[in-house]
Amino acid sequence: MTDTKKLKVLNVAVDDGYAQTKLVGEDPETGKMVIQIIRSSVRQGRSGLSSFNGGGIDQYETEEGDVFTVSNEIESENTQFDGFHTSQLNRVLVHHALRKSGYAGRKVNLVTGLPVADYFLDDERDIEHIEAKTSNLKLGVKGSDGGTMPIVENVRVGCQAVAAWFDYVLDDNLEQRADVRGAVAIVDIGGRTTDIAVVVGGNAIDHSMSGTENIGVLDVYNGVRKAIRREFKIKEKFPLDQLDAAVRTGEVKLWNKQHNVAELVEAVVGEHERKIAREVERRLGSAANLNAVVFVGGGSALFSTIAGHFPNGVMPEDPEFSNAKGLYKYIKVKA
Numbered sequence: 001m002t003d004t005k006k007l008k009v010l011n012v013a014v015d016d017g018y019a020q021t022k023l024v025g026e027d028p029e030t031g032k033m034v035i036q037i038i039r040s041s042v043r044q045g046r047s048g049l050s051s052f053n054g055g056g057i058d059q060y061e062t063e064e065g066d067v068f069t070v071s072n073e074i075e076s077e078n079t080q081f082d083g084f085h086t087s088q089l090n091r092v093l094v095h096h097a098l099r100k101s102g103y104a105g106r107k108v109n110l111v112t113g114l115p116v117a118d119y120f121l122d123d124e125r126d127i128e129h130i131e132a133k134t135s136n137l138k139l140g141v142k143g144s145d146g147g148t149m150p151i152v153e154n155v156r157v158g159c160q161a162v163a164a165w166f167d168y169v170l171d172d173n174l175e176q177r178a179d180v181r182g183a184v185a186i187v188d189i190g191g192r193t194t195d196i197a198v199v200v201g202g203n204a205i206d207h208s209m210s211g212t213e214n215i216g217v218l219d220v221y222n223g224v225r226k227a228i229r230r231e232f233k234i235k236e237k238f239p240l241d242q243l244d245a246a247v248r249t250g251e252v253k254l255w256n257k258q259h260n261v262a263e264l265v266e267a268v269v270g271e272h273e274r275k276i277a278r279e280v281e282r283r284l285g286s287a288a289n290l291n292a293v294v295f296v297g298g299g300s301a302l303f304s305t306i307a308g309h310f311p312n313g314v315m316p317e318d319p320e321f322s323n324a325k326g327l328y329k330y331i332k333v334k335a
């Protein structure tokens with residue numbers, strides 16, 4: 001057995017969203033930054049499925065004694081419920097992401113985030129909620145195959161929008177690349193929601209301009225589903241994975257043949273991009289008093305021209321990873 005006392009503690013950030021778990025951490029061997037993304041597909045109980053391609057299904061048992069299955073091959077439980085961030089489901093997803101990213105048997109200094117609406121209560125930090133998420137992640141998860149799990153030594157919880165701000169102002173070498181004074185709007189387009197937060201000086205939120213809109217990439221999937229049904233005169237249900245593939249590739253498989261739906265996808269994406277831009281405008285006005293309007297989240301990767309709606313609009317290279325990278329940079333700076 002390895003002597004765990006001698007193991008180095010590795011910094012790892014996990015942006016545990018409702019749709020996807022994004023991980024940015026120190027490579028156990030080289031110390032360089034590694035990134036990983038895993039769809040949040042989880043369900044309580046054992047799955048009757050057996051894996052055809054080997055390794056597609058993972059089962060875990062929590063300290064409380066409940067069993068969870070994580071796999072892309074199962075229909076996920078809806079993760080969008082109040083309390084997701086302090087749930088066993090969330091803990092299993094985070095431990096799963098750590099294990100899949102090479103941290104099994106390694107000591108980890110973990111940092112994760114909460115959306116602005118959960119991190120703050122009125123204008124104050126919601127200490128109780130932050131504590132609840134921290135202690136939840138400290139509880140145990142075992143691989144039900146008896147496999148080695150990561151050793152979570154320390155847990156910190158930050159605010160997603162503030163994390164994205166860190167990623168905006170610091171480059172990968174932790175050098176400052178943007179003005180830290182003044183206000184920056186972070187627009188995080190996720191699966192179900194778009195979070196708008198105005199971060200002032202890196203440590204405060206202007207709550208009067210911040211808030212959450214119920215629009216995101218899942219609305220695009222729904223729009224594409226409807227448009228495909230209309231176009232091909234069919235009533236089939238499409239699983240999320242198939243819609244995601246249609247949106248990303250512009251093709252869909254029907255009657256065992258690939259069909260080009262690029263134009264239809266483009267129309268739906270364009271319509272939602274304009275809708276989200278209008279919501280952002282409603283909150284920020286023309287954004288003339290802000291240093292920048294930074295678009296992050298998986299939705300920003302999809303609405304690739306949305307930053308163009310504002311003269312000071314900015315899209316980072318990897319918007320999907322902004323929160324995770326920012327959380328990682330935060331622990332590196334504060335270390």
Ligand SMILES: Nc1ncnc2c1ncn2[C@@H]1O[C@H](COP(=O)(O)OP(=O)(O)OP(=O)(O)O)[C@@H](O)[C@H]1O
Pocket residue numbers: 016017018019020021189190191192193216217218244247248296297298299301302320
């Ligand atoms: N390049 C892309 N093209 C199309 N869709 C994308 C692209 N990148 C990400 N997505 C989709 O964007 C959605 C949102 O991704 P993101 O990682 O921001 O979600 P999340 O943080 O888990 O969600 P939430 O913010 O609601 O908690 C996902 O459904 C993902 O599949």
Ligand SMILES: [Mg+2]
Pocket residue numbers: 017018188190297323
């Ligand atoms: Mg997110």
